[in-house]
Amino acid sequence: MARIAIGGFQHETNTFAPSRADYAAFEAGGGWPGVQYGEPLFGAVEGANIPAAGAIRALRAMGHSLVATAWAAASPSAQVTDDAYARISGELLSRLKGAAPVDGVYLDLHGAMVVESHDDGEGELLRRVREVVGPRVPIVASLDLHANVTRAMVERADALVAYRTYPHVDMADTGARAARLLDQLLRGGQRLAAGFHQLDYLTGIPSQCSFIEPCRSIYRELEALESRDGSITLSFTPGFPMADFAECGMAVFGYGANAKAAVERLRGVVADAEPHFALELHAAADAVRRARSRGAPGAPVVLADTQDNPGAGGNGDTTGLLKSLIEQKAQDAVLGMLIDPASAARAHAAGLHSTLDFSLGGKSGIAGDAPLAGEFTVERLGDGRFTCTGPMFKGFRMTLGNMALLRSRAAPGVRVVLASRKCQAADQEMFRHLGVEPRASRIVALKSSVHFRADFEPIATEVLVVKSPGPALADPAEFKWTKLRKGVRLRPLGPAHA
Numbered sequence: 001m002a003r004i005a006i007g008g009f010q011h012e013t014n015t016f017a018p019s020r021a022d023y024a025a026f027e028a029g030g031g032w033p034g035v036q037y038g039e040p041l042f043g044a045v046e047g048a049n050i051p052a053a054g055a056i057r058a059l060r061a062m063g064h065s066l067v068a069t070a071w072a073a074a075s076p077s078a079q080v081t082d083d084a085y086a087r088i089s090g091e092l093l094s095r096l097k098g099a100a101p102v103d104g105v106y107l108d109l110h111g112a113m114v115v116e117s118h119d120d121g122e123g124e125l126l127r128r129v130r131e132v133v134g135p136r137v138p139i140v141a142s143l144d145l146h147a148n149v150t151r152a153m154v155e156r157a158d159a160l161v162a163y164r165t166y167p168h169v170d171m172a173d174t175g176a177r178a179a180r181l182l183d184q185l186l187r188g189g190q191r192l193a194a195g196f197h198q199l200d201y202l203t204g205i206p207s208q209c210s211f212i213e214p215c216r217s218i219y220r221e222l223e224a225l226e227s228r229d230g231s232i233t234l235s236f237t238p239g240f241p242m243a244d245f246a247e248c249g250m251a252v253f254g255y256g257a258n259a260k261a262a263v264e265r266l267r268g269v270v271a272d273a274e275p276h277f278a279l280e281l282h283a284a285a286d287a288v289r290r291a292r293s294r295g296a297p298g299a300p301v302v303l304a305d306t307q308d309n310p311g312a313g314g315n316g317d318t319t320g321l322l323k324s325l326i327e328q329k330a331q332d333a334v335l336g337m338l339i340d341p342a343s344a345a346r347a348h349a350a351g352l353h354s355t356l357d358f359s360l361g362g363k364s365g366i367a368g369d370a371p372l373a374g375e376f377t378v379e380r381l382g383d384g385r386f387t388c389t390g391p392m393f394k395g396f397r398m399t400l401g402n403m404a405l406l407r408s409r410a411a412p413g414v415r416v417v418l419a420s421r422k423c424q425a426a427d428q429e430m431f432r433h434l435g436v437e438p439r440a441s442r443i444v445a446l447k448s449s450v451h452f453r454a455d456f457e458p459i460a461t462e463v464l465v466v467k468s469p470g471p472a473l474a475d476p477a478e479f480k481w482t483k484l485r486k487g488v489r490l491r492p493l494g495p496a497h498a
């Protein structure tokens, strides 16, 4: 039995996004539990599809004793402020010092955190954790599939393990996989051999879904390589192609005696897949036209407003797709969630069944976007407190603030779900909270890129990825990169960064 420190600090940073993640953003959590210090950490994550929850359960089952330090996550956005980083990492480190001596450390990290003063937020955190525990105590971290894994991260941790699914239905399972690696390191008493490669092209996030090619085959090959060897743990991270720093992008890595050769094989598989990471994107007006003719109650067409995905740094308040739904007078259509606390408060103040003028969304200053003005009727109100039930967010206890369901007067077939706090529309409970059953619609428009597929693809007759103005560009080549390392192709088979 070993004494193991548990911590976590997750943020996915889109350096091109409109707002930064301050301490309040980590207190709010954006769908995740708010920031936790000490013992309450265990209860806050328990039972949810969260990496720390899976690691805690697995480590306890192995008989280890656990000490909680700090755990925090916020909605993806632009850089984490220096203040938030100092406060959260400061608590984590001082509690780690207070818990000394520990035999091992497990960290629940994202892997794509950019801080105002540190491009590699996790690399810096791992450096500080290593400084506290010294060179011999194993540190193992689980990572998001969207991690931009750096050399510093690989050097400073004994092992890193990433999710294998996008939508991330295996977050808790990945925590458990990290726990097994940590246990293996504690028993073995020495570091495992590691392999690590960064790839030289970027891919847009809609094409990284593990349900579709080429990622489906890449992850299948990854697992085949693991089971052929029996003693290695491999990861492939397609990365988060919206963080402007040198090491942004895809990577493969692994641990075990034969890790180097297996990682090299996996690198070849990902390199060969480059032409297959193609994207099919639809203009909002075209997508709505197609959805109107193909969707039916019971078999909706699902539209993914990918470039305003709050899960990729959007504020969830752009109006391009909503405008098209209203202009084309779509029937049985619902869009969610539009994040607009002022409009949600206005709906609550006006009360049920009242009809009034709103100026919806469009408040993030995104080029080509503006608020949508119009008359809407308040059909339902909610307090934003509910528990998710879909495969990805299962067990997440949402606190999204004032929520409201509005119906357009200009296009009475169009309804909008408003929420006050940012969260990606990846769970049907976000609609049911306001009495909307998504399956009963003809068109369901979602502020999400891929995560929605876990809960919504089973009810969809068709999924269309929509390209409408927003900060989470589906084509990484459209960003103005300044710090990315030279030679990286900005999209599959695309131009190299000069």
Ligand SMILES: [Zn+2]
Binding pocket: 144, 145, 146, 168
């Ligand atoms: Zn992710």
